[in-house]
Amino acid sequence: MLSARLTLAAAALCAGITAAAAKDIPPGDVKIVDGKLAEAVSDTAASAADGRKFFADRKLGNCLACHANSDLSEQQFHGEVGPSMDGVGARWTPEELRAIVVNSKAVFGAQTVMPGFYSLEVGKDVAEKFQGKTILSAEQVESIVAYLATLK
Amino acid sequence: MSRKLILAAATAAVVSVGGALVASADPVDEELVIDGEIPMVIRTKAPEGHPFDEVLSGWLFRTPETRSLEEDTFTNPGMLYVERGEEIWNTVEGEAGKSCASCHGDAAETMAGVAAAYPKWDADAERPINVELQIDKCRENNMKAEPYKFDAPEQRALTTFLKHQSLGKPVQVDLSQGDMQSWWDQGKEVYYTRTGQLNLSCASCHEENNGKYIRADHLSQGNVNGFPTYRLKQGNMVLLHSRFRGCIRDTRAEFPAPFSDELMALEVYTTWRGTGLSVETPAVRQ
Numbered sequence: 001m002l003s004a005r006l007t008l009a010a011a012a013l014c015a016g017i018t019a020a021a022a023k024d025i026p027p028g029d030v031k032i033v034d035g036k037l038a039e040a041v042s043d044t045a046a047s048a049a050d051g052r053k054f055f056a057d058r059k060l061g062n063c064l065a066c067h068a069n070s071d072l073s074e075q076q077f078h079g080e081v082g083p084s085m086d087g088v089g090a091r092w093t094p095e096e097l098r099a100i101v102v103n104s105k106a107v108f109g110a111q112t113v114m115p116g117f118y119s120l121e122v123g124k125d126v127a128e129k130f131q132g133k134t135i136l137s138a139e140q141v142e143s144i145v146a147y148l149a150t151l152k
Numbered sequence: 153m154s155r156k157l158i159l160a161a162a163t164a165a166v167v168s169v170g171g172a173l174v175a176s177a178d179p180v181d182e183e184l185v186i187d188g189e190i191p192m193v194i195r196t197k198a199p200e201g202h203p204f205d206e207v208l209s210g211w212l213f214r215t216p217e218t219r220s221l222e223e224d225t226f227t228n229p230g231m232l233y234v235e236r237g238e239e240i241w242n243t244v245e246g247e248a249g250k251s252c253a254s255c256h257g258d259a260a261e262t263m264a265g266v267a268a269a270y271p272k273w274d275a276d277a278e279r280p281i282n283v284e285l286q287i288d289k290c291r292e293n294n295m296k297a298e299p300y301k302f303d304a305p306e307q308r309a310l311t312t313f314l315k316h317q318s319l320g321k322p323v324q325v326d327l328s329q330g331d332m333q334s335w336w337d338q339g340k341e342v343y344y345t346r347t348g349q350l351n352l353s354c355a356s357c358h359e360e361n362n363g364k365y366i367r368a369d370h371l372s373q374g375n376v377n378g379f380p381t382y383r384l385k386q387g388n389m390v391l392l393h394s395r396f397r398g399c400i401r402d403t404r405a406e407f408p409a410p411f412s413d414e415l416m417a418l419e420v421y422t423t424w425r426g427t428g429l430s431v432e433t434p435a436v437r438q
Binding site: 125130 | 345346347348349350351352353356357360361364365366367371400401403404406407
């Protein structure tokens, strides 16, 4: 049981790296047009259930830091810097949600506070261990997009 | 029955999320009087050229429990550092055989209101210095003692003690001295520059989103009138440049050295943003 868990955890850690080598669209090649990103950035099957976890995980999306979300009411401390996620899947299409998660500044403009989660347009002096890296992997972005689309 | 309970619990949870969104989002409307005797200015008209109309102390953004800790010097955990700082003030150190008190006497008299005007222009260094660097300057030149290592417990205690001698006095930096204005300009630039993988500036949180929750943190205006500050999260006194470092680190950026030009400029600018607020040292924060 423990070793199975460890293997799973190791697999999860590697996922971003191996997937990046395979069939992801590199962050620099992503084309957001009219606030939409039609093509998935990863062809790994997206999982809304995983996306729900990544949304809350402080080390990954940490989306709850800024967005309240009634679907995650078991989690404490929902932020309010951004809009509530309730009904977000009805307000935006998956193509729009993908564009916002990948690089919200390409949708809302340079002034938006929301980080680009799959973008290398970042601030100055990025810490060494984050240089050249995106906040989320392509697969994690797709899972979060799949999750958000369920919030209707 | 159990289904009803689950439903009730779920409803309560949703309501509590909604409640957090609305009810506690704004700073409170309260007065701060230390020990029922010393009134603090925690809201005041912003100086000219400030993006806000009114500047607010971070105290107004904290929970009732945290606020009450600061109201009473008996419960304020930062007061232990004030006491330690007083001991250091009276302790002889260095080759000159002097303590702070040897030259400055009773700090309650000689240091009253002094730290409220820091950072200030230092003609010798040709740059602004803060209280920490003023202490080091005195130690090196007058006591013939070593400057403190950054964040040494003695540096925290003595800085806290000195700032506390200005408790209740309004923060007022003098931008007319030396090149202070250009340091203010540089600090403003730092304030609005986005850093790190998360691509955030000071303004992203403390100007555009103060009053809102970022997870469990209630964002304040980021005024620095309470520093050094007792942070419950760390269970310790925190120097301003440590706090700068923590904020910059959280944007996933490399942080400048403490007391570097960049952070000293930021201290000049952020101190000015809180002009007129009372020195609250030791403030108690989350």
